[in-house]
Amino acid sequence: MSNEWLVLFFILGAIFVGLVPVFSGIVAPKSFNPQKNDPYECGVPTEGITWLQFNVGYYLFAILFLIFDVETVLVFPWAVVMKEVGMTAFVEIVIFFFILGLGLLYAWKKHALIWE
Amino acid sequence: MRFDFIASYVSAFTGPWWKFLYDFSLLTTPVHEWLNGSVSPFWTTVIEMVVVGVVFLLFYAVVGLFLVYAERKVCAFIQNRLGPNRIGPYGIFQTIADLVKLLFKEIIPIKNADSLLFNIAPYIVIIVNFMALAAIPYANGLHAIDFNIGIFYILAVSSMSVVGVLLAGWSSNSKYSLIGAMRSGAQIVSYELSIGLALITIVILSGTMQLSEIVEAQRTGWFIFKGHIPAIIAFIIYVISSTAEINRGPFDMAEAESELTAGYHTEYSGIKFAFFYLAEYINMFIVASIAATMFLGGWMPFHIGNLEGFNMVMDFIPPFIWYIGKTFFIIWIIMLFKWTFPRLRIDQLLTLEWKYLLPINLVNILVMSFLVLKGWHF
Numbered sequence: 001m002s003n004e005w006l007v008l009f010f011i012l013g014a015i016f017v018g019l020v021p022v023f024s025g026i027v028a029p030k031s032f033n034p035q036k037n038d039p040y041e042c043g044v045p046t047e048g049i050t051w052l053q054f055n056v057g058y059y060l061f062a063i064l065f066l067i068f069d070v071e072t073v074l075v076f077p078w079a080v081v082m083k084e085v086g087m088t089a090f091v092e093i094v095i096f097f098f099i100l101g102l103g104l105l106y107a108w109k110k111h112a113l114i115w116e
Numbered sequence: 117m118r119f120d121f122i123a124s125y126v127s128a129f130t131g132p133w134w135k136f137l138y139d140f141s142l143l144t145t146p147v148h149e150w151l152n153g154s155v156s157p158f159w160t161t162v163i164e165m166v167v168v169g170v171v172f173l174l175f176y177a178v179v180g181l182f183l184v185y186a187e188r189k190v191c192a193f194i195q196n197r198l199g200p201n202r203i204g205p206y207g208i209f210q211t212i213a214d215l216v217k218l219l220f221k222e223i224i225p226i227k228n229a230d231s232l233l234f235n236i237a238p239y240i241v242i243i244v245n246f247m248a249l250a251a252i253p254y255a256n257g258l259h260a261i262d263f264n265i266g267i268f269y270i271l272a273v274s275s276m277s278v279v280g281v282l283l284a285g286w287s288s289n290s291k292y293s294l295i296g297a298m299r300s301g302a303q304i305v306s307y308e309l310s311i312g313l314a315l316i317t318i319v320i321l322s323g324t325m326q327l328s329e330i331v332e333a334q335r336t337g338w339f340i341f342k343g344h345i346p347a348i349i350a351f352i353i354y355v356i357s358s359t360a361e362i363n364r365g366p367f368d369m370a371e372a373e374s375e376l377t378a379g380y381h382t383e384y385s386g387i388k389f390a391f392f393y394l395a396e397y398i399n400m401f402i403v404a405s406i407a408a409t410m411f412l413g414g415w416m417p418f419h420i421g422n423l424e425g426f427n428m429v430m431d432f433i434p435p436f437i438w439y440i441g442k443t444f445f446i447i448w449i450i451m452l453f454k455w456t457f458p459r460l461r462i463d464q465l466l467t468l469e470w471k472y473l474l475p476i477n478l479v480n481i482l483v484m485s486f487l488v489l490k491g492w493h494f
Contacts, residue, residue, distance in 0.1 A: 005261050008165050009250040012172060013243030017391060021223060024387045028222045037227040039290035040382055050228075050289045058302050061466065065305040068474070072312035075481075076268055079319040082485055090489050097478050104474065113470045115463035 060112055071100055137434040140257035168260065172249065176398060181211040183397040186444075187451055194455040221386035226289055229383065233287035238384075238391040240280035245398045248274045252405050253327050255415045255436035266327035267315055267410065274361075274402060277395070278304040281363075284392070285380035296379030299369045299462060303360055306469040307367075310357035311403075313477040317350040317484045318343070318410045321493060331414035338413035342493050346484040351411045353473055353480075355449065358403035360465070362396065365454035369462050400447055408442035415439040 039046055075093070082089050107113060136143040151160040185200065185208060192199025200207030225231065248270050250260045263269045278301055285297020321343050322330045333339075340347050360367035363379075376382070381392040408414060415435035419427045460468070487493050 003261060003263065005165070005168075006247065006250065008169060009172070009246045009260070010243055012169050013246035014239060016173065016176070016246070017239045017242045020219070020387055020391075024219050024221070024223060028220055028386065030222055037225060039226055039229070039288065039293075040377060041291065046291075050291055050294065051286075052291070052294070054294070054298050058298055061302050061306060064470070065309065068309045069312070072309060072316070075313075075316055076319065076325070079316045080323060080325060082320050083323045083488055086489060090485055093485060094482060097482060101475075101478060104470075108471070113466070115466050 057115055064107060064112065067103065068100075137436065138256060140255055142257075144257065172246065172260070176246070176249065176394075179401055180394040180397050181215065183401060183447065184211045184214075184393070186447070187397070190448070190451045191455050194452075215390060218387050218390045223386045223388055226383050229289040230287035233283045234383075237280045237284035237287065238388055238395075240283065241277055241395040242391055244273055244276045244280065245395050245402070248402045249398070251327065252402070253331055253409060253414055254439055255434070258436065259328060262326065262328050265325045267319065267325050267330070267406070270402070270406060271312055271315065274399070275304070275308050277399065278308075280395075281380050284384070288380070288383035290383050292377045292382045293380050296376045296382070300363055300380060302462070303363070303367060303369055303465060306466060307357040307360040307473075310353055310469060310473045310477055311361055313474070313481060314350040314354040314357065315406075315410060317346060317477075317481055320481070320485050320488055321347065327409055327414075331409060331416060334413040334416050337419070338411065338416065340411045343484065344487060344493060346480050346487060347411065349476065349480050350484070351407070353477055354407055354411070355446065357469070357473060358407065359450050359453055360469070362399040362403055364396075364400065364450060366457035366459050367465060368454070368459060369465060400450060401443065404446040404450065405439070405443045407446045408439065412442045412446075413438075414442075 039050065041047070075096075078089060078093060082093075148160070148164070151163060155163070188210070189199045191197075200210035203209040203213050226234065251263055251266050251270050251273075253259045253262070281300050281304070282297050285293040285295075285300070288294070318330075318339055319325055321339055322333050324330060324333070330339075334342075336342075340351050343350075363369075381389055384392060415438050417427075417430040417433060417435070417438055419430060
């Protein structure tokens with residue numbers, strides 16, 4: 001089957017998520033209670049704002065991820081042609097990984113990989 | 117309507133009727149030709165899409181419900197309990213009863229929640245599941261879409277689910293959800309790398325990203341046997357990091373029940389909660405089937421060199437059974453992980469990924485490419 005069939009699977013997921021709650025809305029009972037719509041916080045009324053600041057560590061790991069993920073995308077095409085190109089490809093990837101490893105080592109020594 | 121498709125069936129099935137179990141194109145090609153002959157190409161496409169759509173919806177629901185049941189039985193087995201055993205023989209209809217119950221529950225809107233993002237999140241999680249399922253080869257000729265970048269496509273699509281998780285957590289207006297989503301984001305994003313690099317190791321060996329060709333290349337031996345030690349290391353890394361990627365224990369920081377209630381889907385109720393729950397199990401199925409396809413030969417039977425009799429017996433088992441068997445073997449391993457290991461802290465989790473798996477993976481790729489260069493693989 002051709003690649004345009006991907007649209008089918010997109011629609012399939014959308015139909016699945018779109019229609020089932022409609023059915024549920026028809027058959028499910030409804031009741032009103034002012035406390036019911038509160039977000040859960042151990043059963044007591046919520047305290048303060050919810051969208052609070054979070055640890056900057058998450059941001060650091062997101063940036064590290066970005067570097068290595070772009071690297072993964074770059075290496076995939078290389079992996080496909082590795083067999084045909086031979087020695088040249090191997091030397092190139094050694095150099096590439098060496099530079100990348102230096103980057104990882106730098107982050108490691110800077111204690112960027114330690115969660116605090 | 118013309119009925120010459122029956123004749124084409126007879127000619128296609130020179131042997132017994134069950135031959136299509138070994139090559140599904142024997143079933144699909146005559147049907148496609150018959151449809152093309154009897155109605156216009158437009159309606160052919162429409163009919164085929166409806167049939168494929170219904171089959172995939174049923175497959176999705178059955179696999180999801182079965183995995184929930186299997187998980188509870190495995191958990192019960194390890195904790196020396198009986199598990200669900202009331203509804204139907206051995207309780208096999210328990211999850212269907214649960215689903216019906218969830219269908220009849222009210223969907224509660226959360227006060228001050230970002231309702232647009234709150235409603236979009238389940239769409240993203242489920243659509244991503246369906247799109248990943250489309251590219252998996254289930255058996256010989258049973259393959260919805262055969263991309264030439266198959267494995268890369270599945271990797272790209274399935275990593276989109278982190279967006280759904282983050283949206284769900286952020287929009288819920290609940291502290292538990294927000295913390296769960298943040299942890300989950302950091303975790304999925306980190307282990308994504310290991311999955312990609314472990315799969316690159318196999319792509320080097322196969323020289324292609326098309327899943328059907330990868331399976332075909334394993335006719336003479338599965339990649340886990342062909343690739344010496346680097347392939348085995350890659351397999352182990354893949355199983356560990358895919359367990360983390362789908363937020364399952366021992367890496368279930370995102371929904372650590374004792375700390376965060378239910379993590380990012382705390383505020384979802386009724387059937388919308390069921391979507392997240394189902395998506396989690398289908399994600400497990402997807403990562404297990406990628407592992408089966410890339411490392412354990414997909415639907416290829418197990419062969420030993422020159423043992424003709426043994427190989428014939430193995431060939432007699434249909435490819436679909438092989439595929440399902442391998443996939444569920446890996447799912448079983450992942451389930452055992454959850455119920456036997458204690459949960460990791462987030463710093464241990466990130467240390468494991470960045471200080472152990474990632475450097476090992478980089479070295480592993482170099483070793484594998486050296487092996488391929490020298491032709492030392494089988």
